Amino acid sequence: MSANPAAGGLFRPGILSRFTVPHRIVMAPLTRNRAGADGVPSVLAVDYYAQRASAALIVSESTSVSASGVGYPRTPALFTDAQVEGWRVVTEAVHGRGGRIFAQLCHNGRVSHPSFHAGVLPVAPSAIAPPGQAMTTEGLQPFRVPRALTAAEVEGTVEQFAAAASRAMAAGFDGVEIHGASGFLVDQFLRDGSNRRTDRYGGSIEKRARFLLDVVEAVGERCGFDRVGVRLSPLSHVNGMFDSTPWETFAFAAATLNTAGLAYLHLMRRNDAAGTPQHFRIENLRRYYRGVLVMNGGYDRASGDEAIRTGEVDFISYGTAFLANPDLPERLRRGAPLNAPDKATFYTGGARGYLDYPALAHDTSPGG
Numbered sequence: 001m002s003a004n005p006a007a008g009g010l011f012r013p014g015i016l017s018r019f020t021v022p023h024r025i026v027m028a029p030l031t032r033n034r035a036g037a038d039g040v041p042s043v044l045a046v047d048y049y050a051q052r053a054s055a056a057l058i059v060s061e062s063t064s065v066s067a068s069g070v071g072y073p074r075t076p077a078l079f080t081d082a083q084v085e086g087w088r089v090v091t092e093a094v095h096g097r098g099g100r101i102f103a104q105l106c107h108n109g110r111v112s113h114p115s116f117h118a119g120v121l122p123v124a125p126s127a128i129a130p131p132g133q134a135m136t137t138e139g140l141q142p143f144r145v146p147r148a149l150t151a152a153e154v155e156g157t158v159e160q161f162a163a164a165a166s167r168a169m170a171a172g173f174d175g176v177e178i179h180g181a182s183g184f185l186v187d188q189f190l191r192d193g194s195n196r197r198t199d200r201y202g203g204s205i206e207k208r209a210r211f212l213l214d215v216v217e218a219v220g221e222r223c224g225f226d227r228v229g230v231r232l233s234p235l236s237h238v239n240g241m242f243d244s245t246p247w248e249t250f251a252f253a254a255a256t257l258n259t260a261g262l263a264y265l266h267l268m269r270r271n272d273a274a275g276t277p278q279h280f281r282i283e284n285l286r287r288y289y290r291g292v293l294v295m296n297g298g299y300d301r302a303s304g305d306e307a308i309r310t311g312e313v314d315f316i317s318y319g320t321a322f323l324a325n326p327d328l329p330e331r332l333r334r335g336a337p338l339n340a341p342d343k344a345t346f347y348t349g350g351a352r353g354y355l356d357y358p359a360l361a362h363d364t365s366p367g368g
């Protein structure tokens with residue numbers, strides 16, 4: 001019997017991938033732009049992730065599957081041996097603290113700039129530029145119209161995801177999360193605002209989802225499907241994303257993924273354009289996806305607890321709260337105050353705003 005009123009919620013043990021985990025608090029993927037120019041995670045990342053090893057699962061920051069997939073400065077990758085070796089030190093540190101870590105695998109597609117590709121245009125499903133500006137090493141620059149991938153290149157890109165998944169396993173990750181959210185390449189294929197293809201990767205919802213499903217299939221064959229998660233953001237308009245029938249698109253994706261035997265489906269529930277009316281209640285995708293559901297976006301302790309307690313979702317991922325609180329599960333368990341995130345250091349280099357968020361002072365008093 002537990003005196004903890006939260007025992008039925010966030011602090012109920014659960015099963016995630018091949019692990020029994022002590023609670024339902026996942027660390028959401030967080031890009032921090034502190035890797036080397038060669039895509040090798042910095043030595044600072046070792047401590048940063050190890051500090052957060054009490055998560056039920058850490059999902060790493062977005063990690064490029066190939067050179068053509070890079071779209072932000074100083075982001076890590078998994079296409080060279082040096083990158084694998086850099087990540088190996090991170091995964092060993094997390095495992096040394098008893099944690100579990102998946103690599104978030106991403107291709108940025110059109111959310112990139114020629115300056116990352118020796119002057120060559122970024123690639124995308126269709127030659128449609130996203131609105132706004134790319135974050136480059138020389139500051140913000142307007143997005144360019146990308147070059148549409150040929151069908152053979154699409155197949156090659158699926159293989160890039162599979163190769164990166166193999167490298168993730170070689171680097172000691174416990175699994176991978178396919179980044180299908182926030183307007184990057186997988187999302188660009190899924191939604192009709194960015195996919196005007198007329199071949200087998202575009203047109204109907206089934207064809208637009210083919211790239212995602214081919215990536216899932218190829219990655220699952222390399223790692224085991226129960227080591228693969230997928231992240232989707234059905235309501236997000238970030239990076240100019242739009243779909244004319246979002247409910248149908250994402251219900252199809254959820255229903256199809258339901259049969260894949262994945263570790264989990266990770267949904268971002270909030271629209272990035274704050275206040276934009278939601279077209280549908282994202283939790284209703286549960287009807288189509290019966291496996292482990294990780295929900296993200298704007299949760300605090302009470303709302304996270306409630307969502308788990310009602311069975312609406314299985315895990316909650318926390319982004320900014322985990323960024324600022326290396327010991328977030330312990331703070332939530334105790335109902336302790338949280339450090340506030342410092343936005344000014346989200347995407348800057350260095351240890352400040354990265355390694356210096358304090359953990360709670362260890363309380364050794366009886367009952368502490």
Ligand SMILES: Cc1cc2nc3c(=O)[nH]c(=O)nc-3n(C[C@H](O)[C@H](O)[C@H](O)COP(=O)(O)O)c2cc1C
Nearest residue numbers: 028029030031061062296297298299318319320346
């Ligand atoms: C600094 C920062 C970096 C992020 N990087 C990623 C990323 O690499 N991959 C991703 O899928 N989402 C990324 N996100 C989104 C977060 O995973 C999460 O969805 C968002 O912070 C909302 O969750 P929260 O309300 O708990 O903070 C990032 C968010 C922030 C604030």
